[in-house]
Amino acid sequence: MAEHVILFTGPMGAGKTTAIQSLSEIEVVATEAVNSDRITADKPTTTVAFDYGEITLDDDDKVRLYGAPGQRRFDFMWTILRERAVGMVLLVNNDAADPLASLTEFLGEFGDLHARGGIVVGVTRSDLAPVPTLDDYAACIAAARPEMMIPVFTLDAREPSQMRTALMSLILNVESTAASRDPAFAQ
Amino acid sequence: MGVAELADAALLGRVDAREAQSPWDDTAQALHAMLCEPERTWLKIDIDDAASVFVDSRLRAFERPDAAQPLPEAPRTVRLQSTIVPFDAHPPFAPPGESLDILLWTVGLLAFDGRPAPWLGAADRYRLRRWPNFTLLAHSIDQMRLTAQIGSRLHSVDEMAAATGVERAAAQALINALSLMGILHSAPAVAGGAAAPVASSPATGLFARLRRRLGL
Amino acid sequence: MNQRLHRDPATITHGSAALLHLRDLCSSLTYATLLTDDGFEVTSLGGADIATARMASMASSMQALGDAVTRELRIGAADYIIIASASGYVIQLRVPGQQLVLSALFDADETVGKALSSARLAIAEMAGGLGSAGTAK
Numbered sequence: 001m002a003e004h005v006i007l008f009t010g011p012m013g014a015g016k017t018t019a020i021q022s023l024s025e026i027e028v029v030a031t032e033a034v035n036s037d038r039i040t041a042d043k044p045t046t047t048v049a050f051d052y053g054e055i056t057l058d059d060d061d062k063v064r065l066y067g068a069p070g071q072r073r074f075d076f077m078w079t080i081l082r083e084r085a086v087g088m089v090l091l092v093n094n095d096a097a098d099p100l101a102s103l104t105e106f107l108g109e110f111g112d113l114h115a116r117g118g119i120v121v122g123v124t125r126s127d128l129a130p131v132p133t134l135d136d137y138a139a140c141i142a143a144a145r146p147e148m149m150i151p152v153f154t155l156d157a158r159e160p161s162q163m164r165t166a167l168m169s170l171i172l173n174v175e176s177t178a179a180s181r182d183p184a185f186a187q
Numbered sequence: 188m189g190v191a192e193l194a195d196a197a198l199l200g201r202v203d204a205r206e207a208q209s210p211w212d213d214t215a216q217a218l219h220a221m222l223c224e225p226e227r228t229w230l231k232i233d234i235d236d237a238a239s240v241f242v243d244s245r246l247r248a249f250e251r252p253d254a255a256q257p258l259p260e261a262p263r264t265v266r267l268q269s270t271i272v273p274f275d276a277h278p279p280f281a282p283p284g285e286s287l288d289i290l291l292w293t294v295g296l297l298a299f300d301g302r303p304a305p306w307l308g309a310a311d312r313y314r315l316r317r318w319p320n321f322t323l324l325a326h327s328i329d330q331m332r333l334t335a336q337i338g339s340r341l342h343s344v345d346e347m348a349a350a351t352g353v354e355r356a357a358a359q360a361l362i363n364a365l366s367l368m369g370i371l372h373s374a375p376a377v378a379g380g381a382a383a384p385v386a387s388s389p390a391t392g393l394f395a396r397l398r399r400r401l402g403l
Numbered sequence: 404m405n406q407r408l409h410r411d412p413a414t415i416t417h418g419s420a421a422l423l424h425l426r427d428l429c430s431s432l433t434y435a436t437l438l439t440d441d442g443f444e445v446t447s448l449g450g451a452d453i454a455t456a457r458m459a460s461m462a463s464s465m466q467a468l469g470d471a472v473t474r475e476l477r478i479g480a481a482d483y484i485i486i487a488s489a490s491g492y493v494i495q496l497r498v499p500g501q502q503l504v505l506s507a508l509f510d511a512d513e514t515v516g517k518a519l520s521s522a523r524l525a526i527a528e529m530a531g532g533l534g535s536a537g538t539a540k
Contacts (some may be wrong), residue, residue, distance in 0.1 A: 004393055029475065031467035033440035034502045036408055046441050049464035049471070057396050073442055073460040130283065138317035149339045151318035162322040164401055165331075169321065171394045172335040180340075 004063045005084045006170065008051070009110055010091035011102045012070035013041030015124045015157030017051050019091060020065045022163040024053025040071075050077060075109070082110060086117040087174045089166055091157065092137075095129035100140045107145055114148050118173030120166050122155035210234075210265040215298035217267050218242070218291060219306055219367055226271045229279055233266040234259065240290065241279045248284030257325075258293050288368050292324045295364025301356030303344075304363040310376035312341040313362055317370050328403050329353045333361050341374055408502060409443035417532035418503075422448040425525040431513035432521075433491060437529070438462055440502040450508070462506035466495055483519065494522050499530045 008016040021028050031049035035041065051067030066081050068074070090106050092099045103121065113119055121137060132140075137152045151169045155162050214232055221228045221244050232240040238253040278284075295304075303309050314337050321331060329351065336347045344362055348355040365371045408414050418437040426432045426448060434450035442463030447455040469481040484495040491510045498505060505526050509518040 029471055031471050033463060033467055036439050036441050036443060048442055049467045055400065057400055063397065073456065074464065076461060077464060134317065134320055149315060153320050153322040155322055165321050168394065168397065168403065169331060171397055172331060173338065175392050175394050176335050176338065
């Protein structure tokens with residue numbers, strides 16, 4: 001069975017688990033533990049291994065959705081999951097202390113996925129915090145990684161239609177990357 | 188200064204009010220001109236059989252009381268009133284309003300009937316400065332596919348249409364809208380022609396299959 | 404409840420004592436760590452060349468994955484996890500009534516049975532000590 005692995009990353013509390021729940025056709029396999037770090041994110045639980053969901057295309061094909069833990073102490077999971085992924089949705093919560101710093105940090109960790117697949121950035125909670133703006137995110141990406149043109153969307157991770165928009169744009173970018181390397185791909 | 192005062196004649200600065208010759212064409216040009224101006228401008232757009240739209244260039248926002256209804260595609264008339272106001276003037280609607288990108292996207296798609304917007308060259312090539320915020324904008328999958336074509340490469344409208352199989356007029360409308368939103372780089376046509384565009388996602392590829400699976 | 408268990412003095416004290424007793428019971432113990440459910444190191448014993456904070460995070464992931472498997476299979480909560488290799492094996496168990504996990508490395512000379520029973524005594528001691536201290540419940 002072919003598999004297409006999409007990785008969801010971003011700081012703690014950005015909405016990765018929720019985003020996968022919005023997309024997955026199966027009940028999401030979660031690895032939550034009681035959160036003892038309520039200062040960083042005021043939520044009762046946190047992901048400590050990965051979240052797993054999927055979309056079945058047919059008998060032979062699935063899109064597998066993996067959510068990585070957001071805290072750096074779990075970066076060994078980032079290494080494991082990154083190797084399998086063809087694309088990544090990077091979620092950043094706009095009401096965090098420094099969302100642009102988080103964006104830069106995670107692009108630094110997972111930037112290789114842009115070269116071999118695609119990255120989409122989703123800005124959550126922009127209704128609670130209107131700045132930074134999407135232009136600010138685009139400028140930050142251009143400054144940190146000028147070779148990258150990455151879609152940046154405002155996202156409500158609870159909304160399936162918005163998550164589908166993000167996923168479809170990611171897949172488009174993944175296929176564009178593949179086609180630019182091998183034009184025969186698009187035939 | 189409130190909305191009612193904007194409708195009156197006694198305003199600071201210049202006021203224009205005239206019948207639009209081609210309803211959305213002139214609206215698009217007025218919006219483009221407004222966004223090119225350094226001064227803060229208010230624009231009131233009166234549409235037949237629809238509520239008026241109020242635009243504030245400094246807030247980069249608009250208000251439309253009947254926002255639940257789509258803008259009419261072919262209104263009989265559209266009347267425009269633009270006013271230059273002091274930078275710290277009280278806005279004509281309660282902030283934050285709606286993102287102006289929504290209005291620019293919609294008007295940009297409706298205007299010019301498949302022709303290039305007047306501020307664009309007919310043979311220009313384009314590349315994105317940033318992606319449009321598709322989660323906020325009513326869009327089609329084809330518009331997303333067209334947008335992806337100019338994510339990292341310069342393409343002309345003809346090249347975009349050829350790579351995606353989408354009608355040229357639709358590709359031009361998208362370029363008009365993205366340009367009005369201010370998120371395009373443009374460059375003159377390349378003498379002697381450009382490299383062949385990279386074809387869009389294949390019919391059997393993941394995008395097409397996921398699109399069918401999700402019913403998009 | 405004090406949610407910063409890994410900074411709680413009583414938890415650290417009882418945990419450290421329990422790890423020392425575990426080593427007394429089982430000389431094959433190479434390394435042990437007490438961690439919070441979400442991967443913070445409370446206290447460790449041995450493992451001079453081990454990144455103990457990182458191991459705590461990894462143990463947390465393993466525990467959560469074990470729980471996910473037993474949940475998926477509907478076979479009840481995970482009792483313990485064993486990772487075996489040629490040079491030794493790791494046993495992981497939850498501390499009853501606490502949001503804590505014990506992860507212990509024994510060398511290959513030890514029998515699994517003895518290592519497991521020793522580890523169970525250690526977590527019972529921790530549970531008893533923390534419960535009577537009135538903290539971390």
